[in-house]
Amino acid sequence: MAEPGRGSLPLSGLAPPLLRRLSELLDRAAPGKGWRDLAQRAGSSGRVRLSPLDLEQCSLKVLEPEGSPSWSLLKLLGDRGCTVVELMQFLQALEHTEALQCLSHSGSLTGLPGNKLRICVQPQAQSLAVGGALVLECGAVGNPIPQYQWFRNGFPLANGSKNVYMVTYVDVEHQGTYWCHVFNDQEDEDSDKIEVVIGRKAMAVECSEEDLSDLQKPELQEQADHRPVATDKVALLIGNMSYWNHPQLKAPMVDVYELTNLLRQLDFKVVSLLDLTEPEMRNAVDEFLLLLDKGVYGLLYYAGHGYENYGNSFMVPIDAPNPYRSANCLCVQNILKRMQEKETGLNVFLLDMCRKRNEYDDTILILDALKVTANIVFGYATCQGAEAFEIQQSGLANGIFMKFLKDRLLEDKKITVLLDEVAEDMGKCHLTKGKQALEIRSSLSEKRALTDPIQQTGSSAESQARNLQWAKAHELPESMYLEFKCGVQIQLGFAAEFSNVMIIYTRIVKQPPEIVVCRAYVTDFALDLDVDPKEANRGTPEETGSYLVSKDLPKHCLYTRLSSLQKLREHLIFTVCLHYEYPGTEYTMDERKEVNVGKPLIAKLGLHHGFKTNNCLQTCCLANNRFPNHMESSPVATEYFLPSHCQPNSCPGIYLPNHVCSDSIRQPEACSCNGILASRHEVGNCQPPVEESNVPVETTDDTVELEFLLSDKLRFSKQQYL
Structure with missing residues (x-):
């Protein structure tokens, strides 16, 4: 940041009418250009410290008849030594043109005759370890508003058109000579050229000649070339x-x-x-x-x-x-x-x-x-x-x-x-x-x-x-046989599709000859599992919503898919119902057996409980929250906005390539796919079969019949993760 005393007027020295005008512009600014954004920019500069309490006090000004959060923020920045040049840099970073013009036309930019382009903040050389964060800043003032382009080793950098250039995770490839080219439609200027070094900091280590010779021992080199192993x-x-x-x-x-x-x-x-x-x-x-x-x-x-x-x-x-x-x-x-x-x-x-x-x-x-x-x-x-x-x-x-x-x-x-x-x-x-x-x-x-x-x-x-x-998280109930009084025997089997998704399948393995009609189904599941009866006891796994394990399950069964097992609070208890008829009668007989299979798969770990440790990942998210009106202690009502990229109509269109290639053949310079690429917004429920997997699904049934239809037809839908 520009230092005070470099010919720049302190912000506290601005005339009240000008401060009032700036406050009005910031109070009614579009998203990304308001007083909160200015506070974030000023706070991240490192020289002006703003606490959550400071921002909360600014926010509460909206409760006063003529209160202005922006006026309160500008006064706070001025009291803490912020200069007019620094304010211009913040506003330029926010691309708040109207506020910049207000400052430029006020004649407040002392030390900038004719509003000439001037670099006030030069980038600083840095020495970083691999994995560190690189932050380079260049600040300039001028009229028209300056623009920026960062260079490394003489080449312009992508995403380098802002006054701050950042790489959150550096590698050796980011090492080099950096500078920023600042320009407007009247003049241009280059910043200082600085060196960015990536690697471990050089440290002098005293060692003896014997130590140096040890470094060259063949066995040490052989050990260095040895393949790494995992303990698990x-x-x-x-x-x-x-x-x-x-x-x-x-x-x-x-x-x-x-x-x-x-x-x-x-x-x-x-x-x-x-x-x-x-x-x-x-x-x-x-x-x-x-x-x-x-x-x-x-x-x-x-x-x-x-x-x-x-x-x-x-x-x-x-x-x-x-x-x-x-x-x-x-x-x-x-x-x-x-x-x-x-x-x-x-x-x-x-x-x-x-x-x-x-x-x-x-x-x-x-x-x-x-x-x-x-x-x-x-x-x-x-x-x-x-x-x-x-x-x-x-x-x-x-x-x-x-x-x-x-x-x-x-x-x-x-x-x-x-x-x-x-x-x-x-x-x-x-x-x-x-x-x-x-x-x-x-x-x-x-x-x-x-x-x-x-x-x-x-x-x-x-x-x-x-x-x-x-x-514990992968224990399936054992396959079991249920004997009913009428002589019917039913097999009850279980398969794991995921650690929290289980398939129950039932089939009749013994039926007395005097029984002409016989069918069995499972019901009465815990409300935690939210099992839709219409999708239970189906003739194929696909009908239950299970498209991935059908080839690994026994045929001629009824299938029920239980998802969200992590929500199961007690033992999984359900009922097996048997309906059967004898010849010459019009009545259907019923028998029921209750089955308790304990807590299968991930249900044993109790993920449905509240946060189980004090080491909550959320803690850091609440520190330094820039939105005081979102804090529990603030009386200001919370406002929520839907990001534009979440809107259903914000998805790109449909792209149809001209090439067609098989999924099983890798072609040079081409992908093995063809069809419609669609964003992940406009997606319905899926129902067709899937390609063959690499490893059979876990199941409690030893006799697994394999039958699977492979399809090499491809269809693409353009889908995005928010």
């Missing part, structure tokens, strides 16, 4: 589709299912969950963290609505209000911090969601600094500020990211190399070219891969507890 591998996969207040999604169900099967082939202990509320997501993360330990490979995959603000990524639960803010969501970077505390060997985050800015959430999170580790990999399905798309195939959808990831996930390669190749594959997809590109962020220094072997450190208490915890 665990993964949490969350797919949110059935949103209460937002557009429904399709692809997360298929994406989570297919990734589950692939990761199991790589010996991961996988917890796969569909449609979680905020407390359920937070508790699922807590349970996931219990599975982590020193040297464990941890992988978190999320598909659903999401957004990114100020470099932090947020996963949106299905019960999030409309609109939602960070306090309603889970911050990925906070989860990473908690994973680091477990001293994990590898942390992989695969985020299949949009990363557009949530313009109605201006909360700036205060996060503790992450540890400098060499084991973090982020795979973002799309670039910052962009949407993620999904593709329909035989009526079911895959996310574009997952469609290409699943083809390579089993390859024995360093995870960053693998993701780079996935990015290249995605780049050949004409449907999303220029719209979606995989972004990889990594601090991984070792050649770690998802295929690395597991080497147990012994039967420690930690590993035993971890195995028990995971096993």
